[in-house]
Amino acid sequence: MPAARREPTTPTGTPTRRAAVIGGNRIPFAKVGGPYRDSSNLDMLTAALDGLVARFGLQGERIGEVAAGAVLKHSRDFNLTREAVLASALSPETPAYDLQQACATGLEAVVGLSNKIRLGQLDSAIAGGVDSASDAPVAVSDGLRRALLTFSRARSARDKLAALAGIRPADLAPSAPTTAEPRTGLSMGEHQALTTAQWGITREAQDEIALLSHQRLATAYDAGFFDDLVTPYRGLVRDQNLRADTSASKLAALRPVFGTHLPTPATMTAGNSTPLSDGASTVLLGSEEWAHAHALPVLAYVVDAEVAAVDFVLGRDGLLMAPAFAVPRLLARHGLTFDDLDFLEIHEAFASTVLTTLAAWEDEAFGRERLGLDGAFGTVDRTRLNVNGSSLAAGHPFAATGGRLVATTAKLLATRTADTGRPARALISVCAAGGLGVTAILETA
Amino acid sequence: MTDTYLHLVNSGFTKKLAKQLGLPRPTPLRRHRAGEPLVAGPVLVIGLGGQDGASTPQPDADALAQLLAGPVGTDGVRGTLDTAGWDLDVHRHVATTETVQAVVLVLSDVEHPDDLAAPVAALAPVLRRLTPGGRVVTISRAATADDAPAVAAARQGVDGLLRSLAKELRGGATANGIVLAEGVDVLAPSALGTLRFILSTRSAFVDGQLLEIGSDAGTFPADWDAPLSGRVAVVTGAARGIGAAIARTLARDGATVVVVDVPAAGEALAAVANEVRGTALQLDITADDAGQRLLEHALTRHGRLDVVVHNAGITRDKLLANMGRDRWDAVLAVNIAAQLRINEALLTSGDFTDHPRIVSLASTSGIAGNRGQTNYAASKGGVIGMVRATAPLLAAFGGTANAVAPGFIETEMTARMPAVTRQLARRLNSLQQGGLPEDVAEAVAFLASPSAGGVVGQVLRVCGQNLVGA
Helix, strand or coil, rough: CCCCCCCCCCCCCCCCEEEEEEEECCCEEECCCCCCCHHHHHHHHHHHHHHHHHHHHHCCCEEEEEEEECCCCCCCCHHHHHHHHHHCCCCCCCCEEEEEECCCCHHHHHHHHHHHEEEECCCCCEEEEEEEEECCCCCHHHHHHHHHHHHHHHHCCCHHHHHHHHHHHHCCCECCCCECCCCCCCCCCHHHHHHHHCCCCHHHHHHHHHHHHHHHHHHHCCCHHHCCCCCEEEEEECCCCCCCCCCCHHHCCEEEECCCCCCCCCCCEEEEEEEEEEEEEEEEEHHHHHHHHHCCCEEEEEEEEEEEEEECCCCCCCCCHHHHHHHHHHHHHHCCCCCCCCCEEEEECCCHHHHHHHHHHHHHHHCCCCCCCCCCCCCCCHHHEEECCCCCHEECCCHHHHHHHHHHHHHHHHHHHHHHCCCCEEEEEEEEEHHHHEEEHHHHC | CCCHHHCCCCCCCHHHHHHHHHHCCCCCCCCCCCCCCCCCEEEEEECCCCCHHCCCCHHHHHHHHHHHHCCCCCCCCCCCCCCCCCCCECCCCCCCCCCEEEEEEEEEEEEEEEEEHHHHHHHHHHHHCEEEEEEEEEECCCCCCCCCHHHHHHHHHHHHHHHHHHHHCCCHHHHHEEEEEECCCCHHHHHHHHHHHHHHHHCCCCCCCCCEEECCCCCCCCCCCCCCCCCCCECCCCHHHHHHHHHHHHHCCCCCCEECHHHHHHHHHHHHHHCCCCCCCCCCCCCHHHHHHHHHHHHHHHCCEEEEEECCCCCCCCCCCCCHHHHHHHHHHHHHHHHHHHHHHHHHHCCCCCCCCCEECCHHHHHHHCCCCCHHHHHHEEEEEEEHHHHHHHHHCCEEEEEEEECCCHHHHHHCCHHHHHHHHHHCCCCCCCCHHHHHHHHHHHHHHHHHCCCCCCCCEEEECCCCCC
């Protein structure tokens, strides 16, 4: 994996055409058990799609393809995205597929569809993601499930009885979804607590990130930034988790919830960790020709993407540290440094995720030993980081975060270019369960 | 929102009971349905000579009767409407046994109050044979200070005649007047466009009104069923109620519609946009740059902007003594200041010049006043002043600005009124019922249409001839 620095090369031998981000739409993100508690993934994804259709006048339009997904998914929702398309105002002849890459689902949907557009396989596409922590699937135990399946296959009454007789009382307890990693049994928060301790990230630094996130998101809402990115749903107009009035002292008063059993001080609280959330997002993508033919704006282009994974089970890296590797490789491929980026969007799974990633990039040893560089990879200008707030304030319905990030970033870029008359560039980075990371570059012009 | 009383007095036992008790018995109004004929029955055109006035010269009545009876365009069902007739069942005389669907009283030639006698005598016996939902239309000229006193008296007399007649009619029938400014031809586009509107079910809740035709401006649409074809319209406050109905009606008439509402109303707004196959723009119209953003959206997405309907409005009712500055400011900011600023942006843009139309929602409160609504009435009175003064600024482009003043309309807002107050408010007009949002929308769509180019700076009331603010 070393050797991040390579000669800049074009990602594809013969670049075909560019994939444009035309716009986006999401519903405000709600807290678990909040106003969307009775909304299914299908309801929310349909609402996000319909808002997008309304914003861009796509009623009855046959979009090339819609790709979206959910992390917490009922088995009946095997064709969730296609069902949402059929329930929406889009043409029922719009194809769709589901995908799932944990918290990176939404961004990966954008990347995959953009590539199809660049290859000429699609002229238009909608990427999306949805998750409901409120309406999460609750499964029956393996024992009960096997017994019921055996029962359903049984022909005789005797066999049926035998199948049911195999059920043990312990089998009757339902198994609720968890955020625990299957291979370690640790929750994501406990994993990140290990990484936080490894990099010596302080409570104050984490709370500062959280405070900024709330303040910046609130300011962006007040300025009308989200007027053409968010459509209210079920009476919720802004992200429910957003606390415009939070303060350093309020955040400092919260009790740590992760890493409390570690020898190091526990620093991760409900304030500097993302809450379980409900929500959905969509992004409209297209070729330039398609956008122009439909009199639609081009906010930015999806230039390239890089994915990475870390061995968090046996290796040295924390669960959510994959972007620390993906970003240097992605920037190197384009001969770019942090100075070449106008905006960086680093998903705030936890405040400390952002901070451990930044710390790794600033660390000489990490740069030399893990990235194969001469020294530290670089220092991020914090004024360019998550300028309109991120997941700590907005909330984080897992698969919906990628769409939120891409639409927000594309609008930031378009606004910057409109203000300065110069091209602008941004990096998006999302960490995900399973030690995954997906990163992408967006540019105007 | 349903008017239970209206249903009860028109069905079963309660219908008989209401009749015996002499209770008001409003008739359910017929609304426009696609494909229905303009007028379903005989149309009587009465001129200066009355029933037997063939000997009296009455050129306007003759010309109008000829057009109404004439065949529809020669090149198919709908041809060049300048020359095409309306193919109606037109009569100049009717037997005393025949029913009549509409009466057009052409009084544009009157020179003395005495001249009213013969036409009115011809009208009187027909009134009892007017079919349910019938129409009486007067066509007269505006009385001015330049007229000879007898001429002015005759012309202004029509006004009183019409308003009283409207109160006399029953069975959902209405009476409305077309008032031609001096020099405007009886067959001018706006005279005929207004006549079509009044004769049709589109004007179901317009009653006792006189609409002035200021000029010969305006053009006939290629298709009377899609008069807004090719036009791009913006409707503010379109997420629900009257605004949503306006968006639907403009879309039905062929317009591409941009629906606008505050971001907080975005969910309902998106549903309306998808229904009318338009685009949703979440925008606070009180923002300084609201006009530019409206225009930019319309131009970039749809290539043009032709019609702006200022429907967004709020109420913050309180007696003035208790009102406080915030309630006053909020209402004035949304209901009038925002409209002024948006109009200013449109007028200075150079992109609102192809026979543009501004239609603004006023209110009967703005005309007659309403206790507890000093702020609202000031803003709505302001709307009336604004359209009068804005219309001349648009005249050079063939544009118009007009207002529509709704009376009691069945909306979420009126549904929140106390039950008894609501029942009373419904009956306080000649049609003895509340109007529907689509009634207001029909009036807006008419004023937005190309044939209404000669209607400038007017206030069209959609109130069933409400007793308030006549």
